[in-house]
Amino acid sequence: MAHTRIAVIMAGGSGERFWPFSRLKTPKQLLKLASPDHTLIEQAVQRAHDLVDPASVYLATVPHLVGPLAEAVPEVPAENILAEPLKRNTAGCLVWLAANLLARDPDARAKVSIAVITADHVIRPAADFRRTVCAALDTAESTGGLVTIGIRPDRPETGFGYIEMGDNTLPNEHGITVRSVRQFREKPDLATATGYLESGQYLWNSGTFFWTLDGFLTELEAAAPNHYACVLAVADALARGATEAAEAAFAAIPSISIDYALMEKAQRVFVAEAAFEWDDVGSWDALDRSLSPDADSNVVQGDVIAIESRDNIVVSQVPGTVVTVVGIEGLVVAVTADAVLIVPKSRAQDVKKVVETLKSRSDPRL
Amino acid sequence: MAHTRIAVIMAGGSGERFWPFSRLKTPKQLLKLASPDHTLIEQAVQRAHDLVDPASVYLATVPHLVGPLAEAVPEVPAENILAEPLKRNTAGCLVWLAANLLARDPDARAKVSIAVITADHVIRPAADFRRTVCAALDTAESTGGLVTIGIRPDRPETGFGYIEMGDNTLPNEHGITVRSVRQFREKPDLATATGYLESGQYLWNSGTFFWTLDGFLTELEAAAPNHYACVLAVADALARGATEAAEAAFAAIPSISIDYALMEKAQRVFVAEAAFEWDDVGSWDALDRSLSPDADSNVVQGDVIAIESRDNIVVSQVPGTVVTVVGIEGLVVAVTADAVLIVPKSRAQDVKKVVETLKSRSDPRL
Numbered sequence A, B: 001m002a003h004t005r006i007a008v009i010m011a012g013g014s015g016e017r018f019w020p021f022s023r024l025k026t027p028k029q030l031l032k033l034a035s036p037d038h039t040l041i042e043q044a045v046q047r048a049h050d051l052v053d054p055a056s057v058y059l060a061t062v063p064h065l066v067g068p069l070a071e072a073v074p075e076v077p078a079e080n081i082l083a084e085p086l087k088r089n090t091a092g093c094l095v096w097l098a099a100n101l102l103a104r105d106p107d108a109r110a111k112v113s114i115a116v117i118t119a120d121h122v123i124r125p126a127a128d129f130r131r132t133v134c135a136a137l138d139t140a141e142s143t144g145g146l147v148t149i150g151i152r153p154d155r156p157e158t159g160f161g162y163i164e165m166g167d168n169t170l171p172n173e174h175g176i177t178v179r180s181v182r183q184f185r186e187k188p189d190l191a192t193a194t195g196y197l198e199s200g201q202y203l204w205n206s207g208t209f210f211w212t213l214d215g216f217l218t219e220l221e222a223a224a225p226n227h228y229a230c231v232l233a234v235a236d237a238l239a240r241g242a243t244e245a246a247e248a249a250f251a252a253i254p255s256i257s258i259d260y261a262l263m264e265k266a267q268r269v270f271v272a273e274a275a276f277e278w279d280d281v282g283s284w285d286a287l288d289r290s291l292s293p294d295a296d297s298n299v300v301q302g303d304v305i306a307i308e309s310r311d312n313i314v315v316s317q318v319p320g321t322v323v324t325v326v327g328i329e330g331l332v333v334a335v336t337a338d339a340v341l342i343v344p345k346s347r348a349q350d351v352k353k354v355v356e357t358l359k360s361r362s363d364p365r366l
Helices: A040-049 A063-072 A089-104 A126-143 A190-199 A213-223 A225-239 A243-251 A258-263 A284-290 A345-360 B040-049 B063-072 B089-104 B126-143 B190-199 B213-223 B225-239 B243-251 B258-263 B284-290 B345-360
Strands: A004-010 A057-061 A081-083 A112-118 A122-124 A146-151 A162-170 A178-185 A202-205 A209-212 A269-273 A277-279 A299-301 A304-307 A313-316 A322-326 A331-335 A339-344 B004-010 B057-061 B081-083 B112-118 B122-124 B146-151 B162-170 B178-185 B202-205 B209-212 B269-273 B277-279 B299-301 B304-307 B313-316 B322-326 B331-336 B339-344
Touching (some): A004 A040, A040 A063, A057 A089, A063 A081, A089 A243, A089 A258, A112 A126, A126 A178, A126 A209, A190 A202, A225 A243, A304 B345, A313 A322, A322 B345, B004 B040, B004 B089, B063 B081, B089 B243, B089 B258, B112 B126, B126 B269, B146 B162, B146 B213, B178 B258, B213 B225, B284 B313, B284 B331, B313 B322, B322 B331, B331 B345
Parallel strands (some): A146 A269, A313 A331
Antiparallel strands (some): A112 A209, A122 A277, A146 A209, A162 A202, A178 A269, B112 B209, B146 B202, B162 B202
């Protein structure tokens, strides 16, 4: 039987690393980080529309982002915006999704295949993304296994998990390399990452998942029986309209990642090698990669005057404010109506320290 | 005959070096650069009140600053705010002043002595300033000469003019050293400035002047006859209410400094050595000297979060905006409601380049 394909965009991230542009109610996926015209979530929904019927696009998020997301992408049906009542990591997100699908259609298990994709990555071109996803879904549907997309590394990045590919190659009609997975690997140190890069046998874990609902539940039952039981309990409660019971059942599972709960333990796991360009836009300094630097290697957005300055990222969201820099190098300068951030690009991750300080004083600029 | 003392505060400076805090209509003297509570002009008027009757305090400025100054220091009589119709440098400023005094009272020449003081310097303590000024005025009144205040250098500053002291010391009852002036010196190079510093015979030119109106006019007639004629012509026109004629007469003099037009050529010139602390607050980096750095050597004003940052000046005028810096060193960060400036302290003078850029595009943020 042919499967009904749905696309689920994971859009619950808090994106603190782009403060002050990102906020509690405006995380990274709601920012125009990769394009002056479109937010990351708009771009993700557009990609999903290339894959499935618009009525089959879902968002998985957290309660306080339902409103902002509904406003940002009104083309997504309101009932398809699913909010986990509590944070239970990516395993919880996918349990909540499966339970909702089962609650809405008791026959879903046999019918549905799912592309779980991300909102906070820069992906281009769209056609190559579509080819890769089609290969992943075809593989999931034909094998009943769990499929992820892996990114061919171009640097010994220590900030990502890696996937070690196995020997088994699966054919597909999209020109995509799909192989069995030997092992998932945690974020490595630099020496290990360099070895991974040189071996050619490791791909970055993109955090995307492709499976039939039946394949997912079958593997979940074996690998994570508590999570599997949770799916059934939540689906049952939701079908009865017993929201509180659903939330209580959901609260009972541990907060762990889907990699740890399922992927690392599952029997049939495959990886499709991305045919597209991918960037995680993980922190301010990543804008060097996703936006176009000018002749002085400055990335500039908004009303900016840069004099004798090189290799900076200077971005402003405030139309009436002129941001002027003279003689600076290697800095991130981000300006909003109520906040200014200045940090060296080499320390872009340390914006977390600002966010922590703001949290500690319950600052409204969070 | 005892003289009637008046104090004239020169307050026409444009202060572009403190952009974005300073603006065309809010130059340096209208900023709270040396105190969180008082503008420089408020502090200057307070010092003038220590010297003369409040009704005898005058401001010399330019037309577009009359309104802002009247608002900032309402304790100065409105009719005492004198605006030169055109920019004619400091010589023009003092010509316009003398002409106004003569137009208002034809007998002023024989009666008035004048302290011409500045609005854009940090001066403390007040009592020592008063002692020094009294010595300068006493000297001017007893000799009929031109007196300035000199600052004992504490560094080989190349940004100031210097005064070479002569051998003649004049007694006074205020415990102030008053000496004849051998020569005025232009801004020196570093080697020359170092020699000046080591010799002990040179003081910084503070740009203050103390004279009787008669002494001023007598020396001016000899040194700068065109300027002298201008005083008489403008006074005559103003006394007749012929404003346009006054402005036309004023427009005819060249735009030169009082040092060049008069002080360097005058016969009887003296210098009183300042008994007070003095700082010209010439650019953003000078705030290190006039405000108190914190334990990390940061000078901070406004809503600022500084993390692992040292030796910066981070100042904000915007109550609702949080300015956050992480891992930066040696920068000036200045934030207003419509502008942000970031420049290394070592290049603080280069804010002029920003102002020039703004001028070239007729930017409203000037």
